[in-house]
Amino acid sequence: xxxxMSVIYGPVQSLGIVLIGGMLVSTxxxxxxxxxxxxxxxxxxxxxxxxxxxxxxYLLFHLEPALVIRIIGILIIASALLLLSGxxxxxxxxxxxxxxxxxxxxxxxxxxxxxxxxxxLYVFSxxxxxxxxxxxxxxxxTIISFCVFISLVIGGGMGAEVLAxxxxxxxxxxxxxWLGTRLFQILPTxxxxxxSLIMLVIFGVSVTFL
Numbered sequence: 001x002x003x004x005m006s007v008i009y010g011p012v013q014s015l016g017i018v019l020i021g022g023m024l025v026s027t028x029x030x031x032x033x034x035x036x037x038x039x040x041x042x043x044x045x046x047x048x049x050x051x052x053x054x055x056x057x058y059l060l061f062h063l064e065p066a067l068v069i070r071i072i073g074i075l076i077i078a079s080a081l082l083l084l085s086g087x088x089x090x091x092x093x094x095x096x097x098x099x100x101x102x103x104x105x106x107x108x109x110x111x112x113x114x115x116x117x118x119x120x121l122y123v124f125s126x127x128x129x130x131x132x133x134x135x136x137x138x139x140x141x142t143i144i145s146f147c148v149f150i151s152l153v154i155g156g157g158m159g160a161e162v163l164a165x166x167x168x169x170x171x172x173x174x175x176x177x178w179l180g181t182r183l184f185q186i187l188p189t190x191x192x193x194x195x196s197l198i199m200l201v202i203f204g205v206s207v208t209f210l
Contacts, residue, residue, distance in 0.1 A: 001173070002113055003069075003076055003203040009165070011068040012060060012157040015113045019149050020166030021173030026142040033142075036135035041126060044095045046140060048102025049109070050147055056110025057151035072112045073208030079117035080200040083193075089125040097122070109144050110151060119144075 005014035060068060091097060101122035108115030123137045152158045183192060 003073055003206065006069045006072055010065050011072060011112065012065075012152070012155075013159075013162050013165075015060070015148065016152050016158045016162040017166045017169055018113060018173075019145055019152070020163070021170035022141075023145045023149060024170055025174060025177055026138060026145050029138045030142045033135040033138035036131055037139045038126070038128060038132050038136055041093075041098070041128075042123075042136050042139060044098040045102040045105075045122070046143055048099040049106035049140065049144060052103045052106030053110035053144070053147045054151055056107040056112070057148065057155060058110075060111050061155045061157070068112070070208050072114060073204045073206075075108065075112055075114045076200050076204035077208065079114065080197040080204065082117055083120070084197045084201075087121075089121050093126065105140075105144070106147075109148055113148060115144070 001018050002011075002014060005017060008014070009017065063071075089097075101118050104118040105115040108118070119140055120137065123140065124133055126133060126136070149158070187195075
């Protein structure tokens, strides 16, 4: 949602609007994830994320909105192309890799809410069950959502208009998530993934160069 919303409302307001629905969705899944997450694996990741989100938020508030929108477009294109390439992290695991992935994720999320690529690549490269991977990802996304929300509140980016728009759009986000889940179950996984990432590239190009 970020590239299109940023053109309409500006990057700061758009991030706040998108976060409200995202927080509702992740909060619903959080209790399930708490019981299944590999906390030893994700603790350093989460600490690094929390510490670096404010730095990204600082840039969000202090750079020109037009520049922020273009950077958002570039981040979307780069993330989608990286995921389309099929590359996966095969390096060592431990505190240093986790902190590095968390720092990249936290900074980008604080700046644009688009730090999913480093998070997904690191979490899904862990050779554990899909259930644990999903739980680890949900925990991280929930923490990110609330930390970015707090940063926006402190920075003054969560005004009454943003809260109202977020409350209106949140049910639509949840319906969209439900529809996406159903499509994921119906369509072949490879087709669904490629279509979604190609659409992200198109959206990224549209806000970066048009």
